[in-house]
Amino acid sequence: QVLLQESGPGLVKPSDTLSLTCNVSGYSISSGFYWGWVRQPPGKGLEWMGSIFRSRNTYYNPSLKGRITMSVDTSKNQISLRLNSVTAADTAVYYCVRDQALGATNWFDPWGQGTLVTVSS
Amino acid sequence: QSVLTQPPSLSGAPGQSVTISCTGSNSNIGAGYDVHWYQQLPGTAPKLLIYANTKRPSGVPDRFSASRSGPSASLAITGLQAEDEGDYFCQSFDSSLSGLRIFGGGTKLTVL
Numbered sequence: 733q734v735l736l737q738e739s740g741p742g743l744v745k746p747s748d749t750l751s752l753t754c755n756v757s758g759y760s761i762s763s764g765f766y767w768g769w770v771r772q773p774p775g776k777g778l779e780w781m782g783s784i785f786r787s788r789n790t791y792y793n794p795s796l797k798g799r800i801t802m803s804v805d806t807s808k809n810q811i812s813l814r815l816n817s818v819t820a821a822d823t824a825v826y827y828c829v830r831d832q833a834l835g836a837t838n839w840f841d842p843w844g845q846g847t848l849v850t851v852s853s
Numbered sequence: 854q855s856v857l858t859q860p861p862s863l864s865g866a867p868g869q870s871v872t873i874s875c876t877g878s879n880s881n882i883g884a885g886y887d888v889h890w891y892q893q894l895p896g897t898a899p900k901l902l903i904y905a906n907t908k909r910p911s912g913v914p915d916r917f918s919a920s921r922s923g924p925s926a927s928l929a930i931t932g933l934q935a936e937d938e939g940d941y942f943c944q945s946f947d948s949s950l951s952g953l954r955i956f957g958g959g960t961k962l963t964v965l
Contacts, residue, residue: 768954770899777855778891778899778942780954791952827898831954837887837946838954841901841910 734758736828736844744822744851750815754828754844755808762786762806766831769802769813770840771824779824783831783838784811818851825849856881857943857957864963870931873960875943876924881955883924886946890919890928893959894939902941903928930962938964 740752754767761767768783782792784802792800801814815822828844858876865871875888882888890903901910903919906926919928926945930937943957 777959778944778956780944780956783952783954791954793953794950832904837905839887839889839901839904839944840891840899841904843898843900846898 734830734842736830736842738826738828738844738847740826740847740849742848742850744818744849745853746819746851747817750813750818750822750849750851752813752826752828752847752849754811754813756810756828756830759830760806761804761809761811766833766838767804767811768829768831768840769811770827770829770843772827772846773821773824781813781815781826783833785833820851823849823851855958856947856955857945859941859943859957859960861958862961862963864965865930865933866965867933867935869933870929871933871962873928873930873941873943873962875926875928875957877926877945878924880949881924881945881947882921882926884948886948888919888921888926889944890917891942891944892937892939893942894936899942933964935964938962 735757737755766783769781784790787804799816825846827846829840891899892902893899906921947953
């Protein structure tokens, strides 16, 4: 069973960098699949942020305007997310997901339990 | 505003059936990209409900079914149960930018 567990600070100051880590168990991320991040502002819908494949291929949501960086650490079986210059609009629950991309289609399964990040001074 | 349009809310009585629509455009669903559906029960993470338009992952009851036609897709739930109450999201791929994954705005389903 593949399990994803997000971790990181729950509070980030405006203009700072949000950093999260996703620990993957039950599957070696070096074996394949894309891995991604999806966020959900309180009471709102889902927003795909980006997906990464073995540190080689990355796709980012253009709405994040170059603020996002994703990376993979295969030695720790972890995926990381960095989001620069955060504002209150970045307050959300952040989910780590396995992005099961297959050609020109993809779906997200499984999902981590999510971690709430609040941007506030 | 989401690229994929869903009704914000729907309701139904136990035992009844409901259908949730997801309308896209010629750069996503209408271009032939698959549609996937997620269920998010209160206070929990989303869970894959339907993938590749019509396929149910193991463990998903056959009360849930989905279809795709032209630029739209729909999720049907029959025999509504109280535990079906939650939010439902559609998701697809968009060709406007390489690798762009998109979600619908979500539909809140209330079981009366």
